[in-house]
Amino acid sequence: DVQLVESGGGSVQGGGSLRLSCTTSGSTQWSYCMGWFRQAPGKEREGVAVIDSRGRPSYADSVKGRFTISRDNAKNTVYLQMNSLRPEDTAMYYCAATYLTCSLVERDFSYWTQGTQVTVS
Numbered sequence: 024d025v026q027l028v029e030s031g032g033g034s035v036q037g038g039g040s041l042r043l044s045c046t047t048s049g050s051t052q053w054s055y056c057m058g059w060f061r062q063a064p065g066k067e068r069e070g071v072a073v074i075d076s077r078g079r080p081s082y083a084d085s086v087k088g089r090f091t092i093s094r095d096n097a098k099n100t101v102y103l104q105m106n107s108l109r110p111e112d113t114a115m116y117y118c119a120a121t122y123l124t125c126s127l128v129e130r131d132f133s134y135w136t137q138g139t140q141v142t143v144s
Contacts (some may be wrong), residue, residue, distance in 0.1 A: 025049050025134045029118045032139030035108055041141060045062040045118030055061045056125030057094060058132060059099040061114035061141075070127025071132070072103060082128060086112075118142050 029062035031043040034080050041072045043059065058073035072092035082090045090102040101118065 025055070025120055027118050027120060027134055027136045029116075029136040032141050033114060034142040034144065037109055037143055039088060039108050039143070040106045041108065042105065043116055043118070043139065043141075044100055045102075045136060046098070046100045047120060048099065055120040055122060058119045058121070058125075058127070059092060059101075059103045060109070060117045060119060060132075061112075062117070062138075063111075063114040068129055070129060071116070072078075073125050073127055074101060081125070081127060098100050105141070108141075110143050112141060113143050114135075114141060115139070127141040 026048045027045055029045040054076055056075050059071040060068050061071050062068040070083055071086055072082045072090055074092045074094050089107045094101040109114055118136045120134040121132040123131045
């Protein structure tokens with residue numbers, strides 16, 4: 024089985040930056056597609072960024088040019104660097120993993136974290 028542990032959430036002023044980290048254990052991360060999702064109050068969870076086993080990223084239009092997803096397979100860790108943060112980025116952020124299609128589609132992901140709060144004021 025796969026366990027995911029994330030860290031790095033917090034509060035920041037608009038225009039600021041945060042970096043989220045997600046470390047996997049129990050399996051080899053390199054073979055998984057890893058993704059970041061978020062859910063704002065009153066809204067559905069949405070895909071933010073994914074990165075496949077070869078390191079190729081995909082982003083939601085709302086974060087392109089501001090967020091960067093990356094992975095360090097030696098450390099079994101995936102990162103989400105968030106720059107130029109906006110109040111509308113405020114949400115609970117989740118890390119997820121899947122063996123299936125690497126896309127921003129939530130239902131394709133099997134393994135999830137509990138979430139970390141990101142608040143932009």
